[in-house]
Amino acid sequence: MIDTxxxxxxxxxxxxxxxxxxxxxxxxxxxxxxxxxxxLSLGRGFVPLDDVLSTLAGQGSRSTNYVILExxxxxxxxxxxxxxxxxxxGAIFQTLLGNPLASPDVIGISTGAxxxxxxxxxxxxxSGTVVSVVALAGALxxxxxxxxxxxxxxxxxxxxxxxxxxxxxxxxxxxSYLMTRAQVATAQDALVWLTGSLNGRGWDDVWPLAxxxxxxxxxxxxLSRVLNVLRMGDxxxxxxxxxxxxxxxxxxxxxVALAGAATAAxxxxxxxxxxxxxxxxxxxxxxxxxxLVSGLVGAAVVLLADFAAQNLxxxxxxxxxxxxxSVGAPYLLWLLARANRAGKGG
Amino acid sequence: MMTAEHSLRADAVRLAYDGxxxxxxxxxxIPPGSITMIVGPNACGKSTLLRGMARLLNPVGGAVYxxxxxxxxxxxxxxxxxxxxxxxTPVAPEGITVADLVGRxxxxxxxxxxxxxxxxxxxxxxxLAATDTLEVAARPVxxxxxxxxxxxxxxxxxxxxxxxxxxxxxxxxxxVTHQVEVLDLLTDLNRTQGTTxxxxxxxxxxxxxxxxxxxxxxxxxxxxxxDPRRVVTADVIxxxxxxxxxxxxxxxxxxxxxxxxxxxxx
Numbered sequence: 001m002i003d004t005x006x007x008x009x010x011x012x013x014x015x016x017x018x019x020x021x022x023x024x025x026x027x028x029x030x031x032x033x034x035x036x037x038x039x040l041s042l043g044r045g046f047v048p049l050d051d052v053l054s055t056l057a058g059q060g061s062r063s064t065n066y067v068i069l070e071x072x073x074x075x076x077x078x079x080x081x082x083x084x085x086x087x088x089x090g091a092i093f094q095t096l097l098g099n100p101l102a103s104p105d106v107i108g109i110s111t112g113a114x115x116x117x118x119x120x121x122x123x124x125x126x127s128g129t130v131v132s133v134v135a136l137a138g139a140l141x142x143x144x145x146x147x148x149x150x151x152x153x154x155x156x157x158x159x160x161x162x163x164x165x166x167x168x169x170x171x172x173x174x175x176s177y178l179m180t181r182a183q184v185a186t187a188q189d190a191l192v193w194l195t196g197s198l199n200g201r202g203w204d205d206v207w208p209l210a211x212x213x214x215x216x217x218x219x220x221x222x223l224s225r226v227l228n229v230l231r232m233g234d235x236x237x238x239x240x241x242x243x244x245x246x247x248x249x250x251x252x253x254x255x256v257a258l259a260g261a262a263t264a265a266x267x268x269x270x271x272x273x274x275x276x277x278x279x280x281x282x283x284x285x286x287x288x289x290x291x292l293v294s295g296l297v298g299a300a301v302v303l304l305a306d307f308a309a310q311n312l313x314x315x316x317x318x319x320x321x322x323x324x325x326s327v328g329a330p331y332l333l334w335l336l337a338r339a340n341r342a343g344k345g346g
Numbered sequence: 347m348m349t350a351e352h353s354l355r356a357d358a359v360r361l362a363y364d365g366x367x368x369x370x371x372x373x374x375x376i377p378p379g380s381i382t383m384i385v386g387p388n389a390c391g392k393s394t395l396l397r398g399m400a401r402l403l404n405p406v407g408g409a410v411y412x413x414x415x416x417x418x419x420x421x422x423x424x425x426x427x428x429x430x431x432x433x434x435t436p437v438a439p440e441g442i443t444v445a446d447l448v449g450r451x452x453x454x455x456x457x458x459x460x461x462x463x464x465x466x467x468x469x470x471x472x473x474l475a476a477t478d479t480l481e482v483a484a485r486p487v488x489x490x491x492x493x494x495x496x497x498x499x500x501x502x503x504x505x506x507x508x509x510x511x512x513x514x515x516x517x518x519x520x521x522v523t524h525q526v527e528v529l530d531l532l533t534d535l536n537r538t539q540g541t542t543x544x545x546x547x548x549x550x551x552x553x554x555x556x557x558x559x560x561x562x563x564x565x566x567x568x569x570x571x572x573d574p575r576r577v578v579t580a581d582v583i584x585x586x587x588x589x590x591x592x593x594x595x596x597x598x599x600x601x602x603x604x605x606x607x608x609x610x611x612x
Contacts, residue, residue: 006471006480007464013445013484014462098437228439229453235402235433240506241426241454287442287486 017286021293024283028296032080035300039079039307040072047072070202078201078265079303079320081209083272085262087298088220088291090273091280092255095227095289096248097157103274104139104259107164110268111171112142113260114194117267118175121190122182129204131193132264139260142167143252155248196269196321198306205265212261220254220291227251227289270321271328272298351378352428352509352542353413354399360407361391361398368394370566371408376510376559381536381543383553383574386563387587392546393434393514395563399544400431400512412510426454430508434515436499438487444498445483448473451505473504477531493524500531511535512544517552525549529556554578554601562586578602 040052045067047055054060055068090103104110116138120126126134146167150160175194179187192199226247229237234244259273280294302320305327309318354376361369368391376382376399384392397403399410401417410417412429420428430451438447451473452466474480477497482490487498496516503511513532517525529552535541547553553560554574561571562582569586570577583591589606596603 006475007467009480009483010445010449010471010474011464011467013443014449014467016484017443017446225453225456229450231437231439232447232450233433233435233437235397235431236436238402238422239400239426239431239433240450241423243422281441285441287439287446 021284021286021288021290024293025296028283028293028300031300032296032303035303035307036076036080039076039303040068043307043311045071074202074206075198075306076303077206078198078209079306080299081206081213082198082262082266082269083276083299083302084295085209085213085216085258085298086269086272086302087276087280088217088295089255089258089262090275090298091277091289091291091294092220092227092251092258093273094277095231096251096255097160098231099157099161100278101274102157102161102164103277104255104263105268105270105273106168107161108146108168108171109139109143109164109256109259110263110273111168111175113139113263114268115171115174115178116141117193117264118178118190121193122178122186125186127189129208132205132208135264136257136260139256139263142171143256147249147252155245192319193267195319196267196324197319198266198302199319201266209261209265212257216254216258216261219250220258223247223251223254224289224291227291231289266302267319267321269302270325271331272301272324275324275328275331276301351540353378354411354429354510354542354544356395356399356408356410358408359395359398359405359410361394361403362406363394363403367406368566369398372566372568373408374561374568374571376542376544378542379536379540380558381533381545381556382559382561383557384544384546384561384563385548385550385553385586386569390563391566392561392563394566396431396512396514396544396546397433400429401425402431402433423454426506426508428508429510429512430503430506432499432503432511432513432516434518438495440488442487443483444479444485444487444490444501445470445474447487447498448479448483448501448505451502451507454506469505469507473501476504476535477501492519493521493527496520496524496528497531500528504535509540510542510544514546515548516545517547517549525552532556550583550604551596554603555596555599574602575600578604 037049041047041049047064047067051064052068055064060068093102093104094100113135117131117135120131120134146160146163147155150163179190182190226242229240229242230247237244276298277294280290280297284290284293301324305323306320309320309323312318356372356374358371358373359369360367360371372395384395386392394403398405404418412420448470452469474483477500479494479497479501482494487495490498500516517528532543533556536543557574560574560577562569564586570582578593580591580593583589583604591607592605593602594605
């Protein structure tokens with residue numbers, strides 16, 4: 001029998017849990033790199049892998065420079081960043097509100113962005129960066145309204161989810177109304193935006209998103225320890241010295257901004273925020289909110305779905321949201337069915 | 347751990363939920379270094395008083411003082427290093443292991459930059475050992491029995507290493523063996539570390555047996571307080587619970603034992 005002291009047992013347990021989530025994160029990162037390599041090389045505008053690498057290293061020909069650096073790379077990066085933002089945002093929402101349905105696309109944050117964007121496209125005939133900025137503003141404004149409607153000397157998860165679903169229903173009505181009033185051509189533009197699409201995403205879309213993520217993700221990382229403690233209930237968290245309301249507000253702002261930024265860049269890509277976190281938590285299995293792993297899962301899902309959407313037979317290019325939606329909805333049903341059987345009901 | 351003497355008292359404190367006043371101008375002093383038990387009928391405000399003393403609920407009037415300073419003026423972390431609270435229904439995050447949950451008790455001792463240290467490992471290990479949960483340290487909390495789970499929560503509060511420990515009905519849902527076990531554990535803590543323990547408890551006889559100081563409440567006010575051996579009488583129980591009873595010495599601890607009298611056994 002090996003004699004080990006108690007603190008060592010504790011330390012080894014912690015190391016084991018850390019090793020597992022690190023390993024999961026590494027594997028997902030490898031999947032991302034492989035997925036990016038496939039997306040850059042295969043599909044429309046095939047470029048052999050060694051040419052992809054040499055082009056990335058700055059030694060491409062004029063044609064590979066154009067295909068890789070101007071067409072494919074920004075789209076791949078946009079997919080990864082959008083997925084990352086949705087994944088982390090969904091994980092924060094679900095953990096903070098203690099509800100697996102509480103993701104930005106279900107509780108109206110993405111709908112708020114959509115309503116603002118569609119208003120821009122249909123009523124004012126705008127396009128491009130302006131739509132993105134307005135969409136982000138729409139997400140933040142929707143969240144602010146929801147927070148105020150939910151506030152009763154504090155914000156509880158279930159109330160916020162219900163208020164959010166109500167707000168989402170109203171905003172969907174607004175979107176539908178705008179669509180019926182629109183010309184066919186603008187309605188089609190709006191519809192593509194609403195489905196969530198990475199078609200034609202260039203560096204102009206990647207940079208603002210990258211800058212926003214560079215600001216938001218460190219803030220999330222700093223607040224993740226608080227999020228860990230908030231999960232044990234407000235009383236326990238307060239007892240451990242957490243300033244519950246300011247921390248929760250800070251985390252909500254980060255999560256809303258992440259979802260808003262991703263929606264602004266690619267439209268409300270269906271189900272990514274809802275799905276990435278449960279998958280991430282199941283992979284990490286360490287009792288933490290698994291923010292990093294969820295973000296990587298989101299990135300991998302959007303990257304692979306977008307690649308598939310571009311290369312499916314039939315239409316020239318499906319919007320990525322069609323694929324994430326058609327894969328996501330069955331998963332959601334399965335999740336609900338399973339939760340009910342386990343007596344948790346969500 | 348030092349036996350620092352921290353004083354905790356409520357001064358004319360009024361506590362309310364949604365404007366409904368539950369504790370009405372209550373003044374009480376928690377004797378440092380001893381075990382205080384708060385008893386009373388359902389909805390008498392005993393849990394509310396505990397929550398007010400732990401600053402989970404801000405008073406609408408009066409104040410709670412820790413070391414003669416208004417408790418509301420303490421920074422969150424500073425308070426959490428001195429005063430620990432185990433609420434009635436804490437939530438164990440899904441999938442969390444015992445060691446990890448107990449580790450959360452170290453939160454107030456870690457800053458933005460100071461992360462996990464060997465001292466944290468030692469505190470967690472000590473808390474696990476004290477609550478006899480070291481062998482389940484690697485298991486998920488949801489797999490444990492009710493008694494084990496309650497001990498794990500107490501371990502988390504212990505890992506916080508506070509000189510004052512407040513517990514809201516820590517024995518609810520436990521069978522009698524585990525109830526006694528939890529109260530023994532708190533007594534150990536009080537005897538060996540000098541921790542000031544305040545417990546809201548349902549079981550009158552166990553409260554009388556384990557308390558150095560008893561606070562009996564009714565309708566948001568204190569009816570009596572003091573050493574249970576001196577203050578618990580049939581008359582007091584009648585006034586607090588509206589129940590007639592006979593008081594006999596507990597054959598094990600010689601503390602007062604309340605034998606209730608119902609309509610069929612007069």
